[in-house]
Amino acid sequence: MRAEFPILSQQVNGHPLSYLDNGATTQKPQRVIDTLRRYYESDNANIHRGLHSLSERATRDCDKARETIRSFINASDQREIIFVRGTTEALNLVAQSYARPRLQADDEILITTLEHHSNIVPWQLVCRQTGAKLRVAPIHDSGELDLEALKGMLGPRTRVVALTHVSNALGTVNPVADIIEMARAQGAITVLDGAQAVAHGAIDVQDLNCDFYAFSGHKVYGPTGIGVLFGRKCLLEEMEPWQGGGDMIRTVSFEESTWNELPYRFEAGTPNIAGIIGLGAAIEFMASIDMDAVVAHEKDLLAYATEALDGLSNIRIIGTARHKAGILSFVMDGVHPHDIGTIADQHGVAIRAGHHCAMPLMKRYRVPATSRASLALYNDRKDIDALVTSLQKTKEIFRL
Numbered sequence: 001m002r003a004e005f006p007i008l009s010q011q012v013n014g015h016p017l018s019y020l021d022n023g024a025t026t027q028k029p030q031r032v033i034d035t036l037r038r039y040y041e042s043d044n045a046n047i048h049r050g051l052h053s054l055s056e057r058a059t060r061d062c063d064k065a066r067e068t069i070r071s072f073i074n075a076s077d078q079r080e081i082i083f084v085r086g087t088t089e090a091l092n093l094v095a096q097s098y099a100r101p102r103l104q105a106d107d108e109i110l111i112t113t114l115e116h117h118s119n120i121v122p123w124q125l126v127c128r129q130t131g132a133k134l135r136v137a138p139i140h141d142s143g144e145l146d147l148e149a150l151k152g153m154l155g156p157r158t159r160v161v162a163l164t165h166v167s168n169a170l171g172t173v174n175p176v177a178d179i180i181e182m183a184r185a186q187g188a189i190t191v192l193d194g195a196q197a198v199a200h201g202a203i204d205v206q207d208l209n210c211d212f213y214a215f216s217g218h219k220v221y222g223p224t225g226i227g228v229l230f231g232r233k234c235l236l237e238e239m240e241p242w243q244g245g246g247d248m249i250r251t252v253s254f255e256e257s258t259w260n261e262l263p264y265r266f267e268a269g270t271p272n273i274a275g276i277i278g279l280g281a282a283i284e285f286m287a288s289i290d291m292d293a294v295v296a297h298e299k300d301l302l303a304y305a306t307e308a309l310d311g312l313s314n315i316r317i318i319g320t321a322r323h324k325a326g327i328l329s330f331v332m333d334g335v336h337p338h339d340i341g342t343i344a345d346q347h348g349v350a351i352r353a354g355h356h357c358a359m360p361l362m363k364r365y366r367v368p369a370t371s372r373a374s375l376a377l378y379n380d381r382k383d384i385d386a387l388v389t390s391l392q393k394t395k396e397i398f399r400l
């Protein structure tokens with residue numbers, strides 16, 4: 001697998017690169033790089049507009065990418081796949097196009113303590129705009145959702161339940177199917193933030209039975225600046241457009257405009273054509289590999305890393321849920337996570353240090369930040385060993 005990713009063969013600060021910052025963004029396989037290059041070298045044109053061959057080729061490749069993605073997440077219809085800039089834009093689209101026109105004062109939006117800012121702030125904006133209330137389901141110390149408490153917070157006033165499938169800061173995999181069922185029983189719609197889930201296991205939106213599912217291309221071996229919102233067709237059909245402009249209209253006059261059909265109604269302006277085609281190539285790559293083997297590999301690596309870090313004194317792992325994806329957050333007594341990240345980089349190890357855009361979650365654990373190693377299918381035990389060596393060095397430097 002590593003050989004498919006050219007960036008991984010480099011040395012950083014005199015050490016082989018151990019890239020453990022996949023939660024932030026994943027590296028790109030050669031075939032995605034080749035696809036982007038081929039598009040710009042031979043097919044670059046605007047889509048849906050030209051009658052010429054280049055435009056037809058670019059349009060055809062975008063359509064093909066949409067179908068690849070539909071099939072990958074098992075949506076029932078291509079019209080349910082909306083191209084957006086990323087998870088953040090997808091969640092804002094649902095907040096502004098679905099929730100804002102429908103919610104009223106005292107309606108409730110339920111999120112969880114585990115959310116990334118992208119799944120908090122768009123709902124806070126809607127609450128300000130409509131008078132709805134934001135409620136937050138608590139977690140246990142392990143980083144697992146308190147399901148009893150969550151259940152108790154659901155009621156007839158709950159209109160939207162928005163939660164992350166996998167926590168980016170702790171790695172917790174939420175029991176989303178159960179929560180969707182509970183929400184549905186109360187008549188609430190469900191919005192899943194799949195940013196950290198899509199690269200780590202098969203997603204089936206029909207099986208999950210969710211109403212919306214959002215993810216970013218760059219976290220699933222694809223380009224930046226492109227992402228996907230899956231939305232149930234019957235809901236999308238009822239929603240007003242998110243942005244106005246070219247492509248999203250059927251007719252325009254100065255008096256009134258009418259909207260294009262799905263999915264174009266939600267894709268105003270020239271889209272990220274190279275991004276769409278590149279994401280298609282990334283998803284083809286994902287579809288070509290054995291996802292069960294990926295899950296097993298990442299599980300094995302996470303267990304190896306957890307054991308190694310548990311064996312180091314002064315280190316505390318934050319987030320010990322029973323069901324975790326390949327994310328390991330930790331703090332070292334007396335050492336700021338930024339120092340840990342800097343020393344790791346000197347050993348060629350890329351990790352992230354900070355609040356991971358989850359400030360309320362950091363507050364829950366009474367830490368300002370954590371260091372985070374996040375895994376992908378190309379990582380191996382050598383990467384973890386390099387991280388451990390850098391942590392031992394950090395302890396030496398700080399005389400711990």
Ligand code: C6P
Pocket residue numbers: 023024025085086087088089116118119164166167168169193195196216352356357
């Ligand atoms: N998390 C991380 O290092 P965008 O930026 O739109 O592609 O994705 C936002 C986002 C939303 N939800 C979750 C669960 C996420 O993890 C992210 C991105 C990165 O954890 C950057 S903060």
